[in-house]
Amino acid sequence: MKKSLVLLVVALFANVALVSAKDMFPKKNYAKVNQELSTLLNPSSAVGILEKxxxxxxxxxxxxxxxxxxxxxxxxxxxxxxxxxxxxxYKKFSTNELTPGTHYEFTVNFQS
Incomplete structure:
Protein backbone atom coordinates (compact mmCIF):
# COMPACT_ATOMS: atom_id res chain seq x y z
CA MET A 1 0.00 0.00 0.00
CA LYS A 2 2.82 2.35 0.88
CA LYS A 3 4.55 1.72 -2.48
CA SER A 4 1.39 2.41 -4.46
CA LEU A 5 0.86 5.67 -2.56
CA VAL A 6 4.43 6.76 -3.32
CA LEU A 7 4.01 5.84 -7.01
CA LEU A 8 0.75 7.80 -7.15
CA VAL A 9 2.42 10.89 -5.66
CA VAL A 10 5.38 10.61 -8.08
CA ALA A 11 3.01 10.22 -11.05
CA LEU A 12 1.03 13.25 -9.89
CA PHE A 13 4.14 15.42 -9.64
CA ALA A 14 5.38 14.24 -13.05
CA ASN A 15 2.03 15.08 -14.61
CA VAL A 16 1.97 18.56 -13.06
CA ALA A 17 5.54 19.21 -14.22
CA LEU A 18 4.70 18.21 -17.80
CA VAL A 19 1.58 20.37 -17.90
CA SER A 20 3.42 23.43 -16.58
CA ALA A 21 6.36 22.90 -18.97
CA LYS A 22 3.96 22.86 -21.91
CA ASP A 23 2.65 26.28 -20.91
CA MET A 24 6.16 27.70 -20.48
CA PHE A 25 7.12 27.15 -24.13
CA PRO A 26 4.13 28.07 -26.28
CA LYS A 27 4.53 27.67 -30.03
CA LYS A 28 4.77 31.08 -31.67
CA ASN A 29 2.76 32.09 -34.68
CA TYR A 30 4.96 34.08 -37.04
CA ALA A 31 2.25 35.74 -39.11
CA LYS A 32 4.45 38.49 -40.59
CA VAL A 33 7.24 36.04 -41.41
CA ASN A 34 4.77 33.69 -43.11
CA GLN A 35 3.46 36.57 -45.18
CA GLU A 36 6.99 37.59 -46.22
CA LEU A 37 7.89 33.99 -47.07
CA SER A 38 4.85 33.72 -49.33
CA THR A 39 5.85 36.97 -51.02
CA LEU A 40 9.46 35.84 -51.53
CA LEU A 41 8.32 32.44 -52.80
CA ASN A 42 5.71 33.84 -55.17
CA PRO A 43 5.98 31.42 -58.11
CA SER A 44 7.03 32.65 -61.47
CA SER A 45 7.40 30.92 -64.80
CA ALA A 46 10.94 29.97 -63.75
CA VAL A 47 9.57 27.13 -61.62
CA GLY A 48 7.51 25.65 -64.40
CA ILE A 49 4.23 23.90 -63.90
CA LEU A 50 4.01 21.52 -60.96
CA GLU A 51 2.34 18.19 -61.68
CA LYS A 52 0.60 18.17 -58.30
CA TYR A 90 20.67 35.80 -48.50
CA LYS A 91 17.39 37.72 -48.55
CA LYS A 92 16.35 39.63 -45.43
CA PHE A 93 13.10 39.77 -43.50
CA SER A 94 11.77 43.24 -42.84
CA THR A 95 10.33 42.06 -39.52
CA ASN A 96 12.35 41.32 -36.39
CA GLU A 97 10.21 38.38 -35.23
CA LEU A 98 12.96 35.79 -35.66
CA THR A 99 16.00 35.47 -33.42
CA PRO A 100 19.37 35.49 -35.23
CA GLY A 101 21.36 32.28 -34.97
CA THR A 102 18.25 30.13 -34.53
CA HIS A 103 16.95 27.39 -36.82
CA TYR A 104 13.32 27.63 -37.92
CA GLU A 105 11.08 25.30 -39.91
CA PHE A 106 8.16 26.50 -42.00
CA THR A 107 5.67 24.56 -44.08
CA VAL A 108 5.14 25.96 -47.58
CA ASN A 109 2.26 24.82 -49.77
CA PHE A 110 2.92 25.00 -53.53
CA GLN A 111 -0.17 24.63 -55.70
CA SER A 112 -0.15 23.27 -59.22
Whole structure:
Protein backbone atom coordinates (compact mmCIF):
# COMPACT_ATOMS: atom_id res chain seq x y z
CA MET A 1 0.00 0.00 0.00
CA LYS A 2 2.82 2.35 0.88
CA LYS A 3 4.55 1.72 -2.48
CA SER A 4 1.39 2.41 -4.46
CA LEU A 5 0.86 5.67 -2.56
CA VAL A 6 4.43 6.76 -3.32
CA LEU A 7 4.01 5.84 -7.01
CA LEU A 8 0.75 7.80 -7.15
CA VAL A 9 2.42 10.89 -5.66
CA VAL A 10 5.38 10.61 -8.08
CA ALA A 11 3.01 10.22 -11.05
CA LEU A 12 1.03 13.25 -9.89
CA PHE A 13 4.14 15.42 -9.64
CA ALA A 14 5.38 14.24 -13.05
CA ASN A 15 2.03 15.08 -14.61
CA VAL A 16 1.97 18.56 -13.06
CA ALA A 17 5.54 19.21 -14.22
CA LEU A 18 4.70 18.21 -17.80
CA VAL A 19 1.58 20.37 -17.90
CA SER A 20 3.42 23.43 -16.58
CA ALA A 21 6.36 22.90 -18.97
CA LYS A 22 3.96 22.86 -21.91
CA ASP A 23 2.65 26.28 -20.91
CA MET A 24 6.16 27.70 -20.48
CA PHE A 25 7.12 27.15 -24.13
CA PRO A 26 4.13 28.07 -26.28
CA LYS A 27 4.53 27.67 -30.03
CA LYS A 28 4.77 31.08 -31.67
CA ASN A 29 2.76 32.09 -34.68
CA TYR A 30 4.96 34.08 -37.04
CA ALA A 31 2.25 35.74 -39.11
CA LYS A 32 4.45 38.49 -40.59
CA VAL A 33 7.24 36.04 -41.41
CA ASN A 34 4.77 33.69 -43.11
CA GLN A 35 3.46 36.57 -45.18
CA GLU A 36 6.99 37.59 -46.22
CA LEU A 37 7.89 33.99 -47.07
CA SER A 38 4.85 33.72 -49.33
CA THR A 39 5.85 36.97 -51.02
CA LEU A 40 9.46 35.84 -51.53
CA LEU A 41 8.32 32.44 -52.80
CA ASN A 42 5.71 33.84 -55.17
CA PRO A 43 5.98 31.42 -58.11
CA SER A 44 7.03 32.65 -61.47
CA SER A 45 7.40 30.92 -64.80
CA ALA A 46 10.94 29.97 -63.75
CA VAL A 47 9.57 27.13 -61.62
CA GLY A 48 7.51 25.65 -64.40
CA ILE A 49 4.23 23.90 -63.90
CA LEU A 50 4.01 21.52 -60.96
CA GLU A 51 2.34 18.19 -61.68
CA LYS A 52 0.60 18.17 -58.30
CA UNK A 53 0.25 20.26 -55.17
CA UNK A 54 3.27 19.93 -52.95
CA UNK A 55 3.82 20.73 -49.27
CA UNK A 56 7.47 21.41 -48.47
CA UNK A 57 9.05 21.80 -45.04
CA UNK A 58 11.74 24.45 -45.35
CA UNK A 59 14.38 24.74 -42.64
CA UNK A 60 16.08 28.11 -42.43
CA UNK A 61 18.67 29.87 -40.32
CA UNK A 62 18.68 33.61 -39.71
CA UNK A 63 22.25 34.93 -39.52
CA UNK A 64 23.46 37.68 -37.20
CA UNK A 65 23.19 40.17 -40.07
CA UNK A 66 19.57 39.13 -40.69
CA UNK A 67 20.18 37.08 -43.86
CA UNK A 68 18.12 33.96 -44.52
CA UNK A 69 20.05 30.76 -45.21
CA UNK A 70 18.07 27.74 -46.40
CA UNK A 71 19.38 24.67 -44.60
CA UNK A 72 17.05 22.08 -46.12
CA UNK A 73 13.97 21.93 -48.33
CA UNK A 74 12.15 18.63 -47.92
CA UNK A 75 11.25 17.92 -51.55
CA UNK A 76 12.23 15.39 -54.21
CA UNK A 77 11.63 17.92 -56.99
CA UNK A 78 15.09 19.28 -57.86
CA UNK A 79 13.81 22.35 -59.68
CA UNK A 80 11.53 23.27 -56.76
CA UNK A 81 14.42 22.79 -54.33
CA UNK A 82 16.61 25.06 -56.47
CA UNK A 83 13.81 27.65 -56.74
CA UNK A 84 13.30 27.75 -52.95
CA UNK A 85 17.02 28.19 -52.30
CA UNK A 86 17.42 30.85 -55.00
CA UNK A 87 14.37 32.75 -53.77
CA UNK A 88 15.29 32.79 -50.08
CA UNK A 89 19.07 32.53 -49.66
CA TYR A 90 20.67 35.80 -48.50
CA LYS A 91 17.39 37.72 -48.55
CA LYS A 92 16.35 39.63 -45.43
CA PHE A 93 13.10 39.77 -43.50
CA SER A 94 11.77 43.24 -42.84
CA THR A 95 10.33 42.06 -39.52
CA ASN A 96 12.35 41.32 -36.39
CA GLU A 97 10.21 38.38 -35.23
CA LEU A 98 12.96 35.79 -35.66
CA THR A 99 16.00 35.47 -33.42
CA PRO A 100 19.37 35.49 -35.23
CA GLY A 101 21.36 32.28 -34.97
CA THR A 102 18.25 30.13 -34.53
CA HIS A 103 16.95 27.39 -36.82
CA TYR A 104 13.32 27.63 -37.92
CA GLU A 105 11.08 25.30 -39.91
CA PHE A 106 8.16 26.50 -42.00
CA THR A 107 5.67 24.56 -44.08
CA VAL A 108 5.14 25.96 -47.58
CA ASN A 109 2.26 24.82 -49.77
CA PHE A 110 2.92 25.00 -53.53
CA GLN A 111 -0.17 24.63 -55.70
CA SER A 112 -0.15 23.27 -59.22
Missing amino acids: NEVVKVQILVTESGDIVVLHADTDNASLDYYIKESLN
